[in-house]
Amino acid sequence: MPQALYAFLAAQHIHYQRFDHAPVFNCAEASAIIPDLPGAETKNLFLKAGKSGRYLLICLPAAQRLDLKACAEQLQIKGLGFASPARLQQALGLTPGAVSLLAVINDQAGMVDVIIDPILLQQPAILCHPLHNSSTLAVDRDDLLRFLQLTGHPPRLLALPLLPSD
Numbered sequence: 001m002p003q004a005l006y007a008f009l010a011a012q013h014i015h016y017q018r019f020d021h022a023p024v025f026n027c028a029e030a031s032a033i034i035p036d037l038p039g040a041e042t043k044n045l046f047l048k049a050g051k052s053g054r055y056l057l058i059c060l061p062a063a064q065r066l067d068l069k070a071c072a073e074q075l076q077i078k079g080l081g082f083a084s085p086a087r088l089q090q091a092l093g094l095t096p097g098a099v100s101l102l103a104v105i106n107d108q109a110g111m112v113d114v115i116i117d118p119i120l121l122q123q124p125a126i127l128c129h130p131l132h133n134s135s136t137l138a139v140d141r142d143d144l145l146r147f148l149q150l151t152g153h154p155p156r157l158l159a160l161p162l163l164p165s166d
Helices: 002-011 027-033 068-075 085-092 101-106 118-122 141-150
Strands: 016-020 042-049 055-061 080-082 112-116 125-128 135-140
Touching: 002 101, 042 085, 042 101, 042 125, 055 085, 055 101, 055 118, 068 080, 085 101, 101 112, 101 125, 101 141, 112 118, 125 141, 135 141
Parallel strands: 055 112
Antiparallel strands: 016 135, 042 055, 042 080, 125 135
C-alpha cells in the first residue's frame, strides 16, 4: 500500500520530508520518538456518522481533545461515535495507530468525509503517517490540500469543539 501512495505523491509533485521510526500508536508515543519535524502535529479520529453508512476523518491539533458530543451537535449527526477497527480496515485499509489524512487515498467508495481544524493550516506542513505507523511525513500544507482534492476528499474546515485541557 505505501508504495502506491509514494508513487501518487511523486506523480503529483507533492512535497514531503520522511522520517522512519519505531511503530507508534498514539500522539504521546509519536511526540516522544519523532524529532522536531517542521509541521503541525495532528490527532486523527476516524468516526462513524450514525447509521448513515458514512465516516468522518477528523484532523485536529495533537494536544487537543475533541468534545464528541458537541461535535455531533455542531455537525447535526445523531449517533456520531468512534468507528471500530474492523470498519477502519474496511473503509481505509488501516489498523489503529496508522490513521492520517493520507489514508483517504484508500477510500475508493467515497464514504469518508474529511474535516480539518483550520488552526492546523497555520503551519507550513502537516505531519501524516503514510498508511502505516512506522514513518511520518511532513507534507507541505498546500500540497496536502491539493492531495485531498485530487483524491476526491475536499476538506471541510471547521473550528472543532474541544474539551478543556487537563
